[in-house]
Amino acid sequence: MAITQISLFLMNQPGQLVEAVGAISDTGSNIRAMSIAEANDFGILRAIVTDTDLVCKALKEKYLVNCTPVVAARMDDRHGALYPILAVLNESNINIEYMYAFTGTGPEEAYVVLRVNDVETAEQVLHAGGIDTLSDESLKL
Amino acid sequence: MSRYYQQEIETAPREKILEIQNEKIVRQVRHVWDHVPYYRRLMEEKGITPKDIRSVDDIRKLPFLSKADLRDSYPYGLLGTDLKNCVRIHSTSGTTGKRVVAFYTQHDIDLWEDCTARAIVAAGGTEEDVVQVCYGYGLFTGGSGLHGGSHKVGCLTLPMSSGNTERQIQFMMDLGSTILCCTPSYAAYIGESLAEMGYRPEDNKLKAGIFGAEPWTEEMRRDIEKKLGIKAYDIYGLTETSGPGVAFECEEQHGMHINEDHFYAEVIDPDTGEVLPDGEKGELVFTSLDKEAFPLLRYRTRDICVLSRKPCSCGRTHVRMSKPMGRSDDMLIIRGVNVFPSQIETVLLNEGYTPNYQIVLDRERNNDTFDVYVEVSADQFSDLMSQIQRMEKSLEGALRTMLGIGPKVHLVAPKTITRSEGKAVRVIDKRKLHD
Numbered sequence: 389m390a391i392t393q394i395s396l397f398l399m400n401q402p403g404q405l406v407e408a409v410g411a412i413s414d415t416g417s418n419i420r421a422m423s424i425a426e427a428n429d430f431g432i433l434r435a436i437v438t439d440t441d442l443v444c445k446a447l448k449e450k451y452l453v454n455c456t457p458v459v460a461a462r463m464d465d466r467h468g469a470l471y472p473i474l475a476v477l478n479e480s481n482i483n484i485e486y487m488y489a490f491t492g493t494g495p496e497e498a499y500v501v502l503r504v505n506d507v508e509t510a511e512q513v514l515h516a517g518g519i520d521t522l523s524d525e526s527l528k529l
Numbered sequence: 530m531s532r533y534y535q536q537e538i539e540t541a542p543r544e545k546i547l548e549i550q551n552e553k554i555v556r557q558v559r560h561v562w563d564h565v566p567y568y569r570r571l572m573e574e575k576g577i578t579p580k581d582i583r584s585v586d587d588i589r590k591l592p593f594l595s596k597a598d599l600r601d602s603y604p605y606g607l608l609g610t611d612l613k614n615c616v617r618i619h620s621t622s623g624t625t626g627k628r629v630v631a632f633y634t635q636h637d638i639d640l641w642e643d644c645t646a647r648a649i650v651a652a653g654g655t656e657e658d659v660v661q662v663c664y665g666y667g668l669f670t671g672g673s674g675l676h677g678g679s680h681k682v683g684c685l686t687l688p689m690s691s692g693n694t695e696r697q698i699q700f701m702m703d704l705g706s707t708i709l710c711c712t713p714s715y716a717a718y719i720g721e722s723l724a725e726m727g728y729r730p731e732d733n734k735l736k737a738g739i740f741g742a743e744p745w746t747e748e749m750r751r752d753i754e755k756k757l758g759i760k761a762y763d764i765y766g767l768t769e770t771s772g773p774g775v776a777f778e779c780e781e782q783h784g785m786h787i788n789e790d791h792f793y794a795e796v797i798d799p800d801t802g803e804v805l806p807d808g809e810k811g812e813l814v815f816t817s818l819d820k821e822a823f824p825l826l827r828y829r830t831r832d833i834c835v836l837s838r839k840p841c842s843c844g845r846t847h848v849r850m851s852k853p854m855g856r857s858d859d860m861l862i863i864r865g866v867n868v869f870p871s872q873i874e875t876v877l878l879n880e881g882y883t884p885n886y887q888i889v890l891d892r893e894r895n896n897d898t899f900d901v902y903v904e905v906s907a908d909q910f911s912d913l914m915s916q917i918q919r920m921e922k923s924l925e926g927a928l929r930t931m932l933g934i935g936p937k938v939h940l941v942a943p944k945t946i947t948r949s950e951g952k953a954v955r956v957i958d959k960r961k962l963h964d
Contacts, residue, residue, distance in 0.1 A: 503912070
């Protein structure tokens with residue numbers, strides 16, 4: 389399962405982000421979710437897009453690109469919904485490096501993207517706890 | 530196929546070389562005495578006349594010339610013949626101060642081009658070869674120096690000059706260039722560009738490269754050789770002594786043979802001026818032996834290197850100089866510590882980085898700041914900020930171990946460090962140490 393996240397190395401300077409987003413836009417792929425981590429000199433743009441292969445291929449010509457498997461866990465878009473997901477992962481001693489969330493296409497549906505140290509175990513324990521996760525195929529829909 | 534351009538002199542017994550040098554130095558000193566009042570005065574101040582110089586052993590009695598002398602006597606002060614006998618000038622880039630202008634008679638150009646022809650043949654060049662010269666043409670000696678040598682060997686010469694990488698690659702592929710002449714940083718850049726365009730090293734017809742005009746390391750040589758699928762030869766020279774070709778590498782790739790029939794080399798202690806024995810590290814000093822327009826006696830190059838007279842398996846008998854290990858001009862003094870940019874390059878390549886870096890020095894509250902910008906490559910990039918910060922810390926540690934002082938490392942995206950297509954901009958020193 390798991391989904392593929394695209395990461396871009398960008399300099400922390402005006403114009404870098406708009407150019408990168410433009411390049412993604414040119415592929416016709418939709419950005420479902422994104423987040424940016426920033427340091428003094430550079431930033432890392434992480435994005436979940438509808439056509440990972442296409443975007444990855446296009447960006448590699450110009451950018452440092454990295455593809456990483458991440459877990460996208462489904463939750464209801466209501467208060468308290470994130471807690472059980474994190475609790476299940478915590479019980480299995482899974483470390484979360486970073487996370488960000490996006491709303492789903494269905495009503496009151498949301499997803500949390502989790503970058504964890506062990507994707508396989510994380511998905512197993514989430515499924516066992518009755519929590520759904522997304523796959524690359526389901527992103528294209 | 531001949532392995533030498535001028536076999537008789539290139540492989541002459543040592544006694545024969547010495548005999549030629551002894552004969553030439555007497556005439557060269559007399560020529561300078563008669564035609565260059567600036568140097569004559571320096572000799573007179575030391576109480577020396579041409580009669581005191583009877584062999585190369587007496588060269589050590591002569592006064593030194595430094596870059597400052599060349600600047601002081603700009604433009605005609607060291608001219609050794611009437612201007613009407615001169616046919617060309619070349620000039621330094623002037624990046625470290627006032628320009629130096631060197632003059633040439635047709636005789637001087639002939640001898641210079643013999644030197645570069647020797648370098649091309651030593652790199653395997655024959656009349657069958659296609660030599661792509663992408664050193665700059667113009668005031669810079671690189672372009673015309675290799676161009677002239679290539680003509681002498683009878684190679685098909687592509688006078689590309691520097692820049693316009695796409696066009697360079699188009700000619701290289703369409704005309705099947707076999708020997709590439711340029712700065713090592715531009716060779717590395719061409720290699721990267723070829724890879725980006727989808728070419729593998731075996732797709733080009735290049736067999737050798739003759740690279741010089743800027744410092745480069747053994748690691749960089751291996752990098753270029755791999756990227757272009759060639760054997761990379763070093764060449765040495767400076768505008769003051771004619772240009773590239775004063776010394777060149779043979780297939781041994783172990784030191785550069787100095788063209789001793791035209792240049793006499795000494796290594797001195799840069800502080801005392803004392804001549805050091807072979808094998809000891811010191812400043813390289815050249816005395817021209819048969820120049821007409823711009824004869825320089827005991828010119829201090831500022832390049833630190835070692836001479837070796839051990840026999841070379843290539844059959845050439847001329848003394849070999851090591852790759853310059855540093856240049857007094859390039860040496861940076863940071864928080865009181867001597868740092869050579871080449872040391873930083875060595876660490877980068879050892880740690881798996883590209884040799885694309887820039888050193889930025891500044892001063893904050895009377896303390897030097899020392900920043901090194903390094904390009905990250907695709908296989909090093911991670912989506913984890915912590916991972917990239919660990920890489921920065923680890924590189925800082927490796928640099929501190931090598932240099933004795935710790936720079937702040939900044940990882941940056943590929944191709945963001947300015948690479949001039951001539952000489953790489955390695956150091957930006959914003960410190961105002963002098964008024």
